[in-house]
Amino acid sequence: xxLTTLLLALAMTLILSAALAAENSISMKVSGxxxxxxxxxxxxxxxxxxxxxxxxxxxxxxxFGIGVKSDDxxxxxxxxDSGNGLNANGDIKGYxxxxxxSVWDMNGIYAVERDWDGQLPDLIGFGGxxxxxxxxxxxxxxxxxxxxxxIPEPGKLVVDSQFFPPGGGWYYASPDDDSGxxxxxxxxPHVFKVIK
Numbered sequence: 001x002x003l004t005t006l007l008l009a010l011a012m013t014l015i016l017s018a019a020l021a022a023e024n025s026i027s028m029k030v031s032g033x034x035x036x037x038x039x040x041x042x043x044x045x046x047x048x049x050x051x052x053x054x055x056x057x058x059x060x061x062x063x064f065g066i067g068v069k070s071d072d073x074x075x076x077x078x079x080x081d082s083g084n085g086l087n088a089n090g091d092i093k094g095y096x097x098x099x100x101x102s103v104w105d106m107n108g109i110y111a112v113e114r115d116w117d118g119q120l121p122d123l124i125g126f127g128g129x130x131x132x133x134x135x136x137x138x139x140x141x142x143x144x145x146x147x148x149x150x151i152p153e154p155g156k157l158v159v160d161s162q163f164f165p166p167g168g169g170w171y172y173a174s175p176d177d178d179s180g181x182x183x184x185x186x187x188x189p190h191v192f193k194v195i196k
Contacts, residue, residue: 023056024172026064027141027187028159032148041151041194046079048148049159052141053184059135061173062128064184065114066147067162069121072155073194076118079148086111091148092124098144103135104128109145114164118149125164134175151194160189 029052030038034045041047051066068076081090086099092111097103112125126145128135151157163169171181 024184025054026184027052048146051145054141059172060130060175064170065125065162065164065168077150125168157192161186
């Protein structure tokens with residue numbers, strides 16, 4: 001009896017934690033030749049900072065900002081890929097319907113380059129509005145956005161959530177929600193050691 005109760009409690013905890021982790025979340029992973037592991041990057045190599053999202057209901061709008069900062073690294077290089085991204089430089093990419101107007105049909109994704117010049121700290125904001133279909137319920141985190149950069153020198157780099165002016169808080173908006181926007185969870189800050 002005691003073992004059965006313990007196993008049932010463990011199973012419920014795992015199910016609940018998996019459900020809570022997925023709903024209304026924004027998370028980040030790194031990929032590319034400059035990635036040594038989840039917390040270590042290699043100076044001088046390309047790194048893609050990949051943003052994953054999940055939602056528990058249909059959304060008709062979103063906004064969130066990402067900040068990149070360091071106490072000892074002065075600048076980064078935003079890898080250009082002109083004509084192939086969401087911004088003029090092309091270093092910001094969309095995936096799984098976020099690269100065009102198929103989800104966010106009112107002009108696609110807005111990449112607000114508030115201070116995205118490579119001189120740290122850098123700040124980028126994202127937003128989108130859906131008039132017709134919206135961002136459908138998606139309980140498992142899926143890659144939606146990325147930005148690619150090269151960190152030219154060793155040190156410590158921090159990538160975290162950030163408000164971007166004038167109104168860029170972290171929100172998911174839903175057409176059926178009278179209680180107002182939902183603030184998604186974030187798995188950061190992400191702190192990286194950059195090595196030679």
